[in-house]
Amino acid sequence: MPERTPSQTVGPYLHIALTPTARGYAFREAFTHVVADAGMPGTHIRIEGRVVDGAGNVAPDAMVEIWQADHQGRYAHAADGRPLASNSFRGFGRCATGKDGAYRFDTVKPGTVPGPNGTTQAPHINVGVFARGILKRLFTRVYFAGDPANAKDPILALVPADRRDTLIAKPDAKNPGLYRFDIRLQGADETVFFDA
């Protein structure tokens, strides 16, 4: 059997191919930070945050990717197979961080999703973090503050209680629909990263 090709860092120059338009490069962009356009059913939200390293510095050269279900908790993928409310919904977004380390996504809040052994997963978004100095994608999840389904989520239950808060996006009091989710790569309040 063939053996796996190892992972390597994206390095600092990823923008020329992976997020060209956002940085002013000529190559045509395949993915953007917009996961759901205005016509998509569901509750429209923006998720914003910063990627911060172990020295407390923002990471201006990171890339964040998200993968999520639609507002009904359905994925645009054959392994799900349930019909989607919108054919335009792909469930995937990509955003490079700016000089301030910030990324953002415009999307809809996902619904609950089937979990293992008959459980139900709370609304969540899978997140991949790439950057210079990251040799293999870091995988985390965004959950939503105040969602009653969080209490029974089978994945959150596997996270030490004192670290769960790093996975919870917080609503911005001044801006309805805006959630904040910072990603701390290392150190105090380090974000929980998963191995699946």
Add this chain to the structure above:
Amino acid sequence: MQDTYSRAGDAADPPYLYPDYVGTRTRSPKQPLVLIPQTLAELTGPVYGHSDLRPEEADLTRQHAGEPLGERIIVKGRVLDERGKPVPDTLIELWQCNAAGRYMHEIDQHPAPLDPNFSGAGRTVTDSDGNYQFTTIKPGAYPWGNHHNAWRPAHIHYSLFGPSFLTRLVTQMYFPGDPLFAFDPIFSSVTDAKARERMVCRFDMETTKPDWALGYIFDIVLRGLNATPTDPDHA
């Protein structure tokens, strides 16, 4: 419950903290990863269609009015999973520096010339049998600030999706016999010598086109499914 996707191949990957690669010192988690089951959220993943492609995106020598300087090369190969099955219809994104070792990127300001006819970005999708092909120019080596007199061996960055969230791979393809391998902490962060070899393409005379371009083969192996008790391959 058995995982759908195998974890056995994870051993090939580099650790998050590899101190010789200075960037990992502040960007690697210190807490252990939390082991979780593979749910519908991980067994699904983004799909990208053939209809979204343009021919010049797989030929990095045809994206400008003139031709780029450097050694024209064809890189082709197959994308397979760990079970040996081809991975069809999957997006490959690619980026690289020019023949002089300079990226057309605002933060690359080292004293080597830009090439107005080379942007260094490409994409394609594998065919129904997992095959892909790019035409480009051979990238140069370039200096970087990791340590005194640090130079990256020539490489092309690859980004692939595969069929699920768990098959995502970002890697780098290197060229055979590069004298910089032993000095490069990114290449060396893959600690198993055989696994390092799987990041190196091979020269191929069959792929080489007379009077036109040298040919290289680079097969890529993505994470694959575990064998199941009912799998005919393992009956």
